[in-house]
Amino acid sequence: MNDQLTNSQTGEAGKPESNWERQLLEKLATDSLREQRLRRRWGIFFKFVFLTVIIFGFYYFSDYATGEMENLGHHTALIEIDGNIESEGAGSAHSVIPALNRAFADPGSVAVVVRINSPGGSPVQAGMINDEIVRLRKEYQDKKLYVVVDEICASGGYYIAVAADKIYVNKASVVGSIGVLMDGFGFTGIMEKLGVERRLMTAGENKGFMDPFSPQTEKQKAFSQAMLNEIHQQFIDTVRAGRGKRLKETPEMFSGLFWIGSKAVEMGLADDFGSVDSVARDVVKVENIVDYTQKEGLPERVLKKFGASIGSSAASTILKENVPSMR
Structure with a gap:
């Protein structure tokens, strides 16, 4: 219990x-x-x-x-080309040509100033931009286009500049380098010493003639040189067409050499000394400057920041090997 x-x-x-x-x-x-x-x-x-x-x-x-600008009044339109002339970036035809079209089409722009600071680059991109400047100058005959050289305007950069009505430089600017190059490397000697065998299979006897691990024949060298000579002649013809009688040609002018701004003016490669501000003030007579340069968009900046473009950059670097260049 x-x-x-x-x-x-x-x-x-x-x-x-x-x-x-x-x-x-x-x-x-x-x-x-x-x-x-x-x-x-x-x-x-x-x-x-x-x-x-x-x-x-x-x-x-x-x-x-996109550069959508309204009610800006009379102004001097500015477009900047800074860096290499390449298929991407500020020096690409894809970026420069739309900016040129907006600048010329804007009823408020009195003249267009292109500021160039470039050592050169792709003859294709430079040629496309040059052609577009020539076309726009014909379409908008009441608007002048002036080029202002910053530190350097060489090779592909100068290819673009000669399409302008006038070229202005600083006395110490670097101008010229009217030539074409195609560079690469050859590792055949090293491979032989190391006992490494290159196994390259192609369909077409010349398909792999720029392969750095294979020997280059005299026929292939002659072919490459002929191609460079042809592009070089196109460059020379473009300079002559753009500069006309202002050129004081010498045997070295088209040899790939470059000169400082003061000498470039003497040779007729440039017209006078000036900056963007001085050209807007003293030549265009409109000091209000509006920048039409196509800026890199937010998506591109985000992708680059997080490394999404690493793969494409590596691929483009490989594809650019052994491509003719105005540098």
């Missing part, structure tokens, strides 16, 4: 203890669910804010990059 009483009391005493544990577990579970809901709501909120910022950024920067 005493045992029964004891068990009964223990059971009755255990109920509150069991209820207390259950209530604690329920409270912990409820708090956990509430915390998860709050965390999920804050996550949604921050994602919404981030998405809003991204959308605004795309809208703002894409609008800025």
